[in-house]
Amino acid sequence: MCISRGAEGSFCGSTCSATAPCPTGYVCSTVGAWQQCVPAGGAECKCKSSWIGKNFSTECFDENVNGKCQSTRDCNTGTLSKCNARTPSAEVCDGIDNDCNGVIDDGTLCNDGLACTTDSCGGASGCINALQAGACKINFACYGAGDVNSTNPCQRCDPALNPLGWTTTTNACTIGGSCYPANTPNPILSCQVCDPSKSTTQWSLATDTCFIGGSCFNSGTTLVGNVCQACKPAINTTAWSANTGATCNDNNVCTEPDTCQSTGLCGGPVIMGPHEPNNTYSTAYFIGNMTSDDNDKRTITSKLAPQSDVDWFRTTVTDTSGHSIDPKLSVNSGGASVRACVYFQSIKYTEKITCKDGSAPDNTSSPGYSGCCKSGVNPTFSMDYSASLFGAGDDSFYTRIRIDDLKTLQCVDYSFDIKF
Numbered sequence: 001m002c003i004s005r006g007a008e009g010s011f012c013g014s015t016c017s018a019t020a021p022c023p024t025g026y027v028c029s030t031v032g033a034w035q036q037c038v039p040a041g042g043a044e045c046k047c048k049s050s051w052i053g054k055n056f057s058t059e060c061f062d063e064n065v066n067g068k069c070q071s072t073r074d075c076n077t078g079t080l081s082k083c084n085a086r087t088p089s090a091e092v093c094d095g096i097d098n099d100c101n102g103v104i105d106d107g108t109l110c111n112d113g114l115a116c117t118t119d120s121c122g123g124a125s126g127c128i129n130a131l132q133a134g135a136c137k138i139n140f141a142c143y144g145a146g147d148v149n150s151t152n153p154c155q156r157c158d159p160a161l162n163p164l165g166w167t168t169t170t171n172a173c174t175i176g177g178s179c180y181p182a183n184t185p186n187p188i189l190s191c192q193v194c195d196p197s198k199s200t201t202q203w204s205l206a207t208d209t210c211f212i213g214g215s216c217f218n219s220g221t222t223l224v225g226n227v228c229q230a231c232k233p234a235i236n237t238t239a240w241s242a243n244t245g246a247t248c249n250d251n252n253v254c255t256e257p258d259t260c261q262s263t264g265l266c267g268g269p270v271i272m273g274p275h276e277p278n279n280t281y282s283t284a285y286f287i288g289n290m291t292s293d294d295n296d297k298r299t300i301t302s303k304l305a306p307q308s309d310v311d312w313f314r315t316t317v318t319d320t321s322g323h324s325i326d327p328k329l330s331v332n333s334g335g336a337s338v339r340a341c342v343y344f345q346s347i348k349y350t351e352k353i354t355c356k357d358g359s360a361p362d363n364t365s366s367p368g369y370s371g372c373c374k375s376g377v378n379p380t381f382s383m384d385y386s387a388s389l390f391g392a393g394d395d396s397f398y399t400r401i402r403i404d405d406l407k408t409l410q411c412v413d414y415s416f417d418i419k420f
Helices: none
Strands: 002-004 010-012 026-031 034-039 057-064 067-074 117-121 127-131 135-138 141-144 152-158 162-168 172-175 178-181 209-212 215-218 226-232 236-242 297-304 310-318 328-332 337-346 352-355 360-362 370-377 380-386 397-405 412-419
Touching (some): 127 135, 209 226, 370 380
Antiparallel strands (some): 002 010, 057 067, 328 380
16 A cells, blocks of 8 residues: 655555564554554655666655645665755745745735836746836835935936936035025025035125125125225125225315225325415415506416415515505405405505405514405405605505415315405
């Protein structure tokens, strides 16, 4: 009878009884309803030499929770061959019936859990997880075209360029969690732009602009209230620079032309009067000799400049026969308040002066001279002059004329008429 030894296979047995004992190495055992000789101690069945080459075989198997795989054993060599049954394993996609259920690569084997892939088994080639059109698979996650990397806003899913990784936007900046292409202005400060050549993580100052005191200024923009300070990016982009050479007004009438200086302040050369230097009686400007003839009059146009200027003029007056000496000074000061003085020194005698028309005596300003002064806008006054007894002698004299500014912070254009 055929006796099953489980996974080892099935083997031919022989009956035994008390009167028909088993050969040496075997014991008589009950197998089903029969008494059969089986190897003692559970030993493996042996082949008989007569079985060599006769293809006597038995089916064996290897079994576990995954399945049962079968094979055969034979006695063709005189020794029972080993059972070469595979050990069953969980089914995987490899073109092999791993669990020995008779179906290759059955079951759900290749699901990668990603919605953006189409999963299938390719047999010996393994699983095929084909990425669907219009999608990216990055770090085992699915992204649609145009999706942005949460850690880098300048990286996007672009299946056409790289379906398996982020595509970085070139020539751009990542600032404040947003991606800006090159030359994009800061939406808050117009003078700041994305300039990847300078920084890819911070706003950069735009060309020809300044950022001063938290505000933006274009090149050439001047400081309100001071045209002598301007935005000059070539010099300084964060502070005002001197607007050297620009036209300005220093509000000083005693300087011209006014231009911006390297200090950032407005100024100009001090204006000099046309008859300078004539600041003292000893440097008085000579206006030419005159006579006591009423038709002999001088008109002088000049300027009190620089500030606090004093102008002196001089002449020698010849007493002409038949003409009285009645000096008169008329000043046109253009609305400015000035002081005008006339001083006399007789050549031969001692002069006597009487001040008129609101003028007052002044005998100290010009040594050796006596005179009269009057202050105000457009001062005009006459004087009486005499020297010889009853005017019978030669009353010729030297004269000094003085004009000065009563306000030290102004320059005055003026003219005067003088006659004797």
